[in-house]
Amino acid sequence: MRKEIERWWEQAKRDFQTAKNCMKSKDFYASVFFCHQTVEKGLRALYLLQRSASPGTTHSLLYLAKETNIPQKFLPFLKELTPEFVITRYPDVAGETPYELYDKKIAKKFIKETEAILKWLEELMSKV
Helix, strand or coil: HHHHHHHHHHHHHHHHHHHHHHHHHCHHHHHHHHHHHHHHHHHHHHHCCCCCCCCCCCCCCHHHHHHHHCCCHHHHHHHHCCCCHHCCCCCCHHHCCCCHHHHHHHHHHHHHHHHHHHHHHHHHHHHH
């Protein structure tokens, strides 16, 4: 595996650990943000693996998913997760203070769905 791909993949896995750590510390908004980061970096690694080129600066999980032929079953979650890249961080986007919008139940759902995508990616990445 090329070093660039390996770096994206390793950071994706570390971001997932951070998402779980944020759950433990009850920083639920941050947990959701790091779920987005996990999926984005994992899909970037896959994109690089499949195409040997960068997807550019996009943060759209749907774009990355469609370009890498991710299973359709993940698309509804990716539609939900994509805007969390900004909602979790900016009060002017969220319309509220972001940390107040998230609770354990919400974050737990994002962790569960992110883990499913990460496992799917792990299978693909381990074959290289």
